[in-house]
Amino acid sequence: MQGDRKTSAHSCHQRVIQEVRFITQQCVRSNLEKMAENLQVEMVYFYASQNAKAHHTDNYEVVNDPENPIPVLRRGQKFTIGFRFSGRQYSSGTDNISVVFNFGPRPNIIKGTKALVKLKETKAFKPNGKRWLGAITSQQADSVIAEVCSSYECPVGLWSVQVETSTENSIYQPTIYEWDSPLYILFNPWHKSDLVYMEDRLLDEYILNDVGKIWIGPKNSSRGREWVFGQFDACVLPAIMFMLEMSEMPYQSRGDPIKLTRMISKMVNNNDEDNGVVVGNWDGIYEDGTAPSAWTGSVDILREYWETKTSVCYGQCWVFAGVTATVCRALGIPCRVVSNLVSGHDANCTLSIDRYYDENNKELDYDPLNEGHMDSIWNYHVWNDVWMARPDLPPGYGGWQAIDATPQEVSSSSGVYECGPASLEAIKTGAVGFNYDVAFMVASVNADLTRWKRDPKARLGYTRIACNKYHIGYMLLTKKPWIFDPNGDQDREDITLEYKAKENSPEERISLYNAVRGSSFAKEFYELPSNTDEDVELELINLDTINIGEDFNVTVAAVNKSTSVRTLKIQLVVKSTFYNGIVAHQIDKVEGSFKLKPETNDRLVLHVTKDKYLSKLVEYSNMKVHAIASVDETSQIWVDEDDFQVKKPSIDIKIHDEVYTNVPTPITLRFTNPLQTALTKCKFNISGSSAIRSQVVLYPEVKPGGVIKADTQLMVNAPGSQKVIAVFDSNELRDITGSVLVEVFDEQ
Template identity: 95%
Template sequence: MLKTALADDLVYMEDRLLDEYILNDVGKIWIGPKNSSRGREWVFGQFDGCILPAIMFMLEMSEMPYQSRGDPIKLTRMISKMVNNNDDDNGVVVGRWDGDYADGTAPSAWAGSVDILREYWETKTSVCYGQCWVFAGVTATICRALGIPCRVVSNLVSGHDANCTLSIDRYYDENNKELDHDPLNEEGMDSIWNYHVWNDVWMARPDLPPGYGGWQAIDATPQEISSSSGVYECGPASLEAIKTGAVGFNYDVAFMVASVNADLTRWKRDPKARLGYSRISCNKYHIGYMLLTKKPWIFDPNGDQDREEITLQYKAKENSPEERISLYNAVRGSSFAKEFYELPSNTDEDVELELVNLDTIKIGDDFNVTVTAINKCTSVRTLKIHLAVKSTFYNGIVAHEIDKVDGSFKLKPQTNDRLVLRVTKDKYLSKLVEYSNMKVHAIASVEETSQIWADEDDFQVVKPSISIKIQDEVYTKVPTPITLRFTNPLQTALTKCKFNISGSSAIRSQVVLYPDVKPGGVIKADTQLIVSFPGSHKVIAVFDCNELRDITGSALVEVFDEQ
């Protein structure tokens, strides 16, 4: 609750929370699929000397009127637009998701915002390349530098609603083959990101009714053009408005509702249906699986003790009456969405099917994908099941098909069976793309009842982390030996290797080049660390090469005054 005594300060926040959301210059951003997400260290570096000049240049590029720059509502909306370059406005970072970064820096190779904003300021041109968590890290740096409390938010299993239906829609033909386009939307198709990252900023909202101040979502990743402006910007959207489905309030509330709380609906071609497709399934629990941010005042270099779940700040408990009411309240605000939510399901379901979620898979391990089927009725049921595994980019775009299997069998009354697909390392290692994400897709039909069932699961093949070894006694301005170490998990050589070492503003950033690494070889890099002032500091290392990306590690070091 914002204090009315300080209503003239639109970004007022309690002093102790400012230590985290304004002053903290190193944090974490949670990335990865729901079952294997991890906190990736990020150096915000808002006190570095290059940050304010870079921000001032960004403001000039935005052509934002000077008289509007003191309004946090307008300012954060502009920041969500200018951190990306999708409007060809010389924004800070160019987005890219196809794995080809030869003419720039791979998103996973960045250790923080400072190098990005320094390059932006020095070159006066957009920096290549970023993805959602890079956009969010840069946004947090800019907001904190300007005195706007800001946190980074990760949405595990994030919906991208491309046509304002407030649902994420999958379409199938008469033979249960999934379509690679949206037949009802020529502009694009819905997608599900393994995870998506944006920011919350803290402010009063005098433009909205009382109760809608506090945390506001802004998203600097260019996904959809904002309906209210015609450019790539998103927010600030009140979390209270998102939670209650108040889609009529500024800004982009409906898009954020779909991101965290849309239903995942599957449709099969049906000439007799009103839209030409009949709904065959609806999953109310898939989208917005969990929303995470860094817990204030804690930094855990070796685990997730600093992780804070904030799902209930964005929506009521899943499938509770309050959650359904808020979603339907949002649906009532869109005539197009009403059509998608009012069409009934007409299937007779007496076979229970389940896609077994995978636990953590270490890179190089074989694994099984399993669908179980239980016949709950007193008659025989004939099942046809299709099961496939694909490598994907984290935004849901398929890269390669890895393996698939089709099964057909009769299931006796009151019995169960399963279809198993064994995936070996030889099948998937060469087809992995950055971040090593994979998607399992399953669809089944029951001949006697025309029941159709489909499900999907995202998971990540887990890579090793960097071990950082530093001597116990570290003093300011004295070169201190530091060793970075991990083992190449691949059966291929690693080429063009480098470490990016960074940390809080007291630590001088550096890049350490490393020779090619043989298959399964141990990587051990020795260098020196120089810290400019005493205290508890965070050291962050990122490894990058042509064949293996997104290898990170961190450590806490206590630094004493020079001897």
């Protein structure tokens, strides 16, 4: 009996196991059947070119790729998307379709890096700004078309897409379709709710213009240098995405233009050794890279950065600014390039540019009050303005914001090499307590140039002997919207008054003193006493244009306004300098002492011949005149300086009057070597609008005074007005440029 019970229990147990297996198999089969009932997505259409036209992104080459077009969209704006199904048709009321947009490796709805858009049937819907929305707008036999609108606050960059399909009241998992292509979502300056919104007519210049100018050179000889931004080139957006990854910026912060432009100012340079885009170099030695003056634009730089995944050698301030403009415009942030002629570099937050002298009036080559750092004055310095609202600041501080991608000083708020965004309104009013780096920018455009002489009796060991209130920030320039002048400066716009009040006006002094009050260190420097017993008026006469190879004179004019004889001691020194103010070579020097009769005037002249300066010029051919004078009877001390640049020839570009698309067009580049030495390792870089591919033309050695004439062919793939830019580079002579505007017609 016991054995029979064991046998019966065993049989019962086996039946239970079999029944469980049967039920499990039925459930699995039922689940698979239900899964099979879900719509099967065969294809997703993003209508790249149609959406691009409405989103002002139809110039991006990735959109127009004939084999693999990648959508480029602007946030906060509707776009069309289509779905084609296999197996069966879409059934209204039964089928659910959701589109999932993912950003970054760990997308999260709460952080704004993931969006789930459930598509409902409606003919139209009203965008809701901060939310992603979508709706099915039409249906065909095997497909549906929908409209989706992203949030105007969503992060910008590369997004991935999934499509989820399920049936109504189903308890089973949805079917997921992975779209095999990414899409770009950018800032939308045409959208009034986007922080970067700007008046529509200005966006033709600050977003869509892909060729511009950057003003370089000292105050009396600055010139507009053509630069190809090329923000629509196929390599630009991928290079920017790589830069974003190298920055390690949180994904959820990449929709904030304030944080993003600050990061851009850090990552365009490589000063923090974070694999930024461009390595800075100011020593004139470029054998292991490209000389900054040889670049014609940003595209070649960003292409090399993207292909090699390493920083590109080399750049200087205007190269950093050109690349920054490309990055910002490509991402949808309105941007302009700004050149500050006579730019202050305040290394110790005094809001003054300080120069120190010993007891014998010899200038010190160090700052005795700031060991390891020294203020400097750049002949010119170039940075960028970006346009945005500033919800983090009080009302009235939005609009143009300065960012600087050239590594000068670490930011006071982060300790790394980044600068801005600093509100131009805050700079102009001296509101140094506002983010970011406003004090540094105030000093760049409006610091006083202060001279100090060693004095053991003074509290700091130095006494202020001279102060020039009007030297720094001589003029700030940018390109005027909608104009391009290939032969002159008719496209130059003076924006000095956007950065500071008129020099020598009460408003200008009030704003500077307002900034000084915000810094205890600066306040101490500005409150120190100064000597004012001055009755001899001295002036360093600014030089007019000097062509390379010509002699020139340096002159100091002196007027004795007193009724007594004055004994003057004057020293004049001419030096070649790099554009950031660093001295390269001393060219000539003269010293003199003479009596100046009461109420009379006189002049001291230094004649500089070409033989003395030609061999000592460095790139950009900048020179500085430094003058210092003292009056024995009154202990008056006067100091002044002037920066100037010898003028180089420009490239004469000859091109056929009739240029057609996709037809090789002859082009000739020509200029004369102005030097008495041969030019070696010569090359022309030719570039232009996005329709013109850049090319390099090598040229043999050029004899002293020889004519350089290079013939090549140009291929243009789009009609309309196109800008052609050429730059000549050699070991002995750099920064020779030229440009021409040509009208291109469709192929006959």
